[in-house]
Amino acid sequence: MPKPPAPAPDAGLLHGRIAGWFEANARPLPWREPDCSPWGIMVSEFMLQQTPVARVLPVWEQWLQRWPVPAALAAEPAGEAVRAWGRLGYPRRALRLHAAPAAIVEDHGGEVPGTYAQLLALPGVGTYTAAAIASFAFDAPETVVDTNVRRVHARLVSGQALPSPSLTAKEMKLAHALMPGSDGAKIWNAGVMELGALVCTARSPGCPQCPVLDACAWVAAGRPEPSYVPKGQAWAGTDRQVRGAMMAVLRKATAPVLPQLLLGSVDLVAAGGPAGPGGIHAELRRLRALDASDEQLSRCLDGLLEDGLAEASGAGVALPA
DNA sequence: AAGGCGGGGGT
DNA sequence: ACCCCAGCCTT
Numbered sequence: 001m002p003k004p005p006a007p008a009p010d011a012g013l014l015h016g017r018i019a020g021w022f023e024a025n026a027r028p029l030p031w032r033e034p035d036c037s038p039w040g041i042m043v044s045e046f047m048l049q050q051t052p053v054a055r056v057l058p059v060w061e062q063w064l065q066r067w068p069v070p071a072a073l074a075a076e077p078a079g080e081a082v083r084a085w086g087r088l089g090y091p092r093r094a095l096r097l098h099a100a101p102a103a104i105v106e107d108h109g110g111e112v113p114g115t116y117a118q119l120l121a122l123p124g125v126g127t128y129t130a131a132a133i134a135s136f137a138f139d140a141p142e143t144v145v146d147t148n149v150r151r152v153h154a155r156l157v158s159g160q161a162l163p164s165p166s167l168t169a170k171e172m173k174l175a176h177a178l179m180p181g182s183d184g185a186k187i188w189n190a191g192v193m194e195l196g197a198l199v200c201t202a203r204s205p206g207c208p209q210c211p212v213l214d215a216c217a218w219v220a221a222g223r224p225e226p227s228y229v230p231k232g233q234a235w236a237g238t239d240r241q242v243r244g245a246m247m248a249v250l251r252k253a254t255a256p257v258l259p260q261l262l263l264g265s266v267d268l269v270a271a272g273g274p275a276g277p278g279g280i281h282a283e284l285r286r287l288r289a290l291d292a293s294d295e296q297l298s299r300c301l302d303g304l305l306e307d308g309l310a311e312a313s314g315a316g317v318a319l320p321a
Numbered sequence: 322a323a324g325g326c327g328g329g330g331g332t
Numbered sequence: 333a334c335c336c337c338a339g340c341c342t343t
Contacts, residue, residue: 048338055329056338089327096340126340146338166322193338200334203332232335235327244327307326 002252013144013182014156014212015188021211022191025198031060031136032190038112038137040064045136046097046130051088053197059086070101071110079319082309083225083251091247091309095320096124114138135189141182144189145175155200159217161226162202237290242300245287247309252280256316257320263297 030036031044043063047056047127065072073081078098085094100122103294104112112133113119119130127145134140153174163171182190199206200294207213207223218224235241248260260266261284301317304310311320 045338050326050337050339051328052330052337086323087328088338092326093340124340128339134340145337147336148338197338230335233326238326240326240328247327 010215011178011180014178014215015184017036017211017215018191018195019184019187020186022187022194026190027053027198030057033146037068038114038133039068039070042100042112042133042158043097045132046093046124047088049093049129050090055088059084059088066180069110070104070112073098074101074105077319077321078308082247086251087248089244092307093124095210095308099123100125105155114140115144116140122150130159132189135186139186141185142180142314143175145172145194146193146196148200149189150151151202152192152196152200155205155218156212156216159221161218161224162228162230165230188197198254237292239303241289242287242292242296243304243309245283245290246300246304249280249283249287250281250310250317250319251286253318254280256313256318258316259301260285262287262301262317263294264292265294 026032029044036037040060044056044060047060047063063073066084066107067076071310076098078095081098082091082094084099085091087123088094103122104110108118113122114134114137116130116134119125119133120127125133131142131144132146134142135144147163147168150167150171153171154160154163157174157178179185195210199209207219210216213219249257249262257280258266264287301310305312305317307321310317313321
C-alpha cells in the first residue's frame with residue numbers, strides 16, 4: 001500500500017503549539033476579556049486599522065465609557081466621534097465608526113450582527129474586520145487575515161521574509177487550509193495574530209522565542225532577505241499632513257473657524273484668540289508652520305468638506321454636526 | 322492593481 | 333531618517 005504524502009505543514013502541530021504559546025503570552029487587552037461586548041470588540045477593530053495597540057488603548061477606554069452601546073453613539077453628531085477620535089489618525093474611520101451604529105440600529109435592532117456577510121455590509125467594515133468581529137465576538141469559524149497573519153504564514157509556510165504587497169487569493173486559500181476545526185478557530189486566529197505582533201515581527205523577529213521555530217520554512221531556508229522592498233509612504237509636505245493639521249485645529253475649536261484662518265490669509269496675531277499651549281492658536285501655528293501653498297491649503301479644506309470631516313457653519317467651518 | 326488617507330513610537 | 337502599524341474605499 002503506497003504511503004500517502006505527508007501533509008506539509010503538519011497543521012495539527014502548529015495548532016497546539018500556537019494555542020499553548022498564546023495562552024501563556026497573550027497581552028491582557030481589554031477587548032479580549034470574556035465580558036467585553038461585541039460592540040467593544042467592534043470599536044477596537046476600527047481603531048486598530050493601521051494604528052498600534054498602545055495608542056488605541058486609552059481612546060478605546062474613553063469611547064466605551066461614553067458610548068457603551070451602539071445606539072448611544074448613533075444618537076450623537078458625527079463631529080463628536082471625530083473629536084473623540086483624537087489623534088488616532090485616518091479620521092475617516094471615525095466617521096465610519098459613527099455611521100456603522102446607525103446602520104446597526106436601523107437594520108439590526110441596535111445589536112452588532114454576528115455573521116460575516118452582515119458585518120461586511122456595515123460602513124468601514126472590510127474583509128479583515130468582518131472576519132475579526134465574527135470570530136472574536138461571536139466565535140464564528142471565520143478566517144482572519146491581517147498583516148501579522150500574512151507575515152507569519154509567509155515565513156512559516158511559504159519561506160518568504162515578507163508577504164506580497166497586497167493580499168492574494170493564494171494567501172487566502174492557504175489561510176483557510178491552515179484553519180483548525182471550529183472549536184479552535186478563535187484561539188488560532190488570535191494566536192497567529194499575536195505571534196506576528198510579538199515574536200514574528202516585520203523588522204527584527206524574535207525567532208528564539210518562537211513556538212514553531214522548528215517548523216518554519218523561512219528559518220529552514222536560512223532566513224533569506226525580502227524579495228522586494230516595501231514602498232514607504234511620504235509624509236512631509238503631503239495633503240495628508242496638511243489635512244491632519246487642519247483637523248487638529250477643528251478638534252480644538254469650540255466655535256466655527258473662519259476659513260481665512262485655515263487658509264492662511266489672515267494674520268494670526270491680528271486674529272487674536274488665546275495664545276496658550278494646547279489651544280486652537282497652537283494648532284493654527286502648527287498648520288502655518290507647514291508652509292503649505294495657497295493651492296494646497298484650499299485643496300485640503302475642500303477635501304475635508306467633501307469627505308464630511310468638516311462642514312460649513314455660519315461664516316466658519318466646524319466638525320460635522 | 323494602485324493610490325489616497327494620519328500619526329507617532331521604535332530602531 | 334526611516335519603518336511600520338489588528339485596513340478600507342475609490343478609481
